[in-house]
Amino acid sequence: MPRQDQQNKQIRDERRAQILQAALRVFARRGMVAAKISDIAKEAGLSHGLVYHYFKSKEEIFMTLVQKALDSSLNVIHYAHERVGTHLEKLRWMTEQIIKSIDNGDEILLFLIMIQASTSDIVSEEVKEMLTGEHAVSPVMATIPLIVEGQKVGEIKQGDPVQLAVTYYAFIQGLAINRIQWEGCPMPEANLIMNIFKKTP
Amino acid sequence: MPRQDQQNKQIRDERRAQILQAALRVFARRGMVAAKISDIAKEAGLSHGLVYHYFKSKEEIFMTLVQKALDSSLNVIHYAHERVGTHLEKLRWMTEQIIKSIDNGDEILLFLIMIQASTSDIVSEEVKEMLTGEHAVSPVMATIPLIVEGQKVGEIKQGDPVQLAVTYYAFIQGLAINRIQWEGCPMPEANLIMNIFKKTP
DNA sequence: GTCTATAACGAGATAGAC
DNA sequence: GTCTATCTCGTTATAGAC
Structure with a gap:
């Protein structure tokens, strides 16, 4: 060259x-x-x-960003899987990483892009395909194995793992939204979120 | 007439x-x-x-809806205050009402309007004023007294009440987002959310 | 009170000069 | 590779008929 x-x-x-x-x-x-x-x-x-x-178009730029956002959120799940420690510790580590990325810099904007893409009617069919298509992998789905394994060994409370995962990501997305609404709002500890997974005595 | x-x-x-x-x-x-x-x-x-x-304009329609959404969210807090029972029970009742409104019908759309209005740069100054202006009352602020009272009598765990309220509403908004993303996704019990307020042994 | 027709404008996308 | 000028079309908002 x-x-x-x-x-x-x-x-x-x-x-x-x-x-x-x-x-x-x-x-x-x-x-x-x-x-x-x-x-x-x-x-x-x-x-x-x-x-x-x-x-080529504004749409293409947006699509590229949605892909980046999706990759980024799946990456952290992937790394969590590969860590050593209990399943609960893996989830806590993942949560800490996510909170960090919400807490500073432009990374939080990727959350907003994802939320826009998945709640809006205006996105193209291609974007919809990426998010909910045949072989699309959503963060919720990618997290479920971790939860199921944790339940098997008794680290995580019983119950529908899908519901637990949904609840978890609801929390995460809500934090990102909140952060945008109120810059400098106090962020909760990862531990507070982990309560979702813990057994209530 | x-x-x-x-x-x-x-x-x-x-x-x-x-x-x-x-x-x-x-x-x-x-x-x-x-x-x-x-x-x-x-x-x-x-x-x-x-x-x-x-x-008069598209903007005016939008503003009217934002006002409706804000009123609606403050109303449920108001009713919660007036109920009989412990502070934790009031909060649980409020949470149940909110989950119900997220779970069916068009009420959930008011959440989306609020989220759009408060996360977007494009809203007019008037709308911003409604949400963050001098004498604007946000749901987070309106909920804090309930939390503080609960902490005084030991029903709610200690810690920054603002942070607890922020966390709570992060959760709520996240649930609404999630619900839109995945219609028919399993909604968590109000009790699961109440864990935010409870002492962890 | 309700409709259709149209004025006015702004933004996405392209062409072509440098 | 980068810019400015322009084409084109869709949308807001209004005017005026019924």
């Missing part, structure tokens, strides 16, 4: 990342429809037209 | 309610910006132009 091409590739990768970063901020706070390409361009510090050089 | 005028007033009240009901459905699922006046008109079964006969 000629030297010039490598430099070009680097520029292209940079610009793409730059646009995605800007789009994340704009989409998360304004929503897919209200977000204007010119908003994204301005946030990224480049021209309106250039955005279309790197992405 | 002449007979004719009374009939007219009734028609006007009906139409207004009809439009608001339709707007609630459309706004909740598409968002304030993506929702088209023609969508609302179609859902309400009347013409595009008539909507503007009853409301």
Whole structure:
């Protein structure tokens, strides 16, 4: 690969990342429809037209971000599975990671993107497919094995594991929403959330 | 008041309610910006132009709904205060009511409106004022006295009451989101949520 | 009170210059 | 690779007929 091409590739990768970063901020706070390409361009510090050089459409940018958000949430579950310790400890570690990501920086915006994508009617069929399609894997589904295993060995209280997982993610998403509504609101300890899984005497 | 005028007033009240009901459905699922006046008109079964006969703008419709959502959430807290029983029982009753309203009908859509209004940048200053203005009362704030009283008499675990309230509403909002994402998802018992307030031995 | 027709405007997407 | 100018279309909001 000629030297010039490598430099070009680097520029292209940079610009793409730059646009995605800007789009994340704009989409998360304004929503897919209200977000204007010119908003994204301005946030990224480049021209309106250039955005279309790197992405086919606004929809494509949004889809890319939804994919990123989904990957990110599945990743932390994956790492939790691989940790050493009890199932409850794995879940606690995962919860701590999630709270951290809600608590600082732009990572929380990925939650908002996910919530928008999964509660809104306006998303394209492709996005819906990613979230609820035939071979789509949702965070809830990916977490269930961990819960079931924990129940088998008696670390986690009995009951429908699906309901436990749903409740857990309801909590997580609610925290992200709350954090946006009230920046600097006090975040609960991971332990408080873990009470969901513990036996009540 | 002449007979004719009374009939007219009734028609006007009906139409207004009809439009608001339709707007609630459309706004909740598409968002304030993506929702088209023609969508609302179609859902309400009347013409595009008539909507503007009853409301000055799309913004005004949205604002009216935000106010309704806010009133509704404060009302249930108010009733909880007035009930007989321990503070924990009041909170449990309130939680049951909220879960019921999330679980069926269009009431859940009011939660979505509130969440949209409070997480989005696109809402007008007037709406922001309603939610976070000088003499605005948020559900979190309205619930804190109940928690503080419960802590005084030892029914509720110690700790920052603001944090407890935030956590509680995070949970509630998360449940509403979850319910939209997955219609028919299993809803947790009110008791599960009450664990937030209970002392952990 | 209700409708249809239309004015006015803004935003997504493209073309083509540099 | 980057920008500005422009095309095009859909939507809000209004005007005026019934």
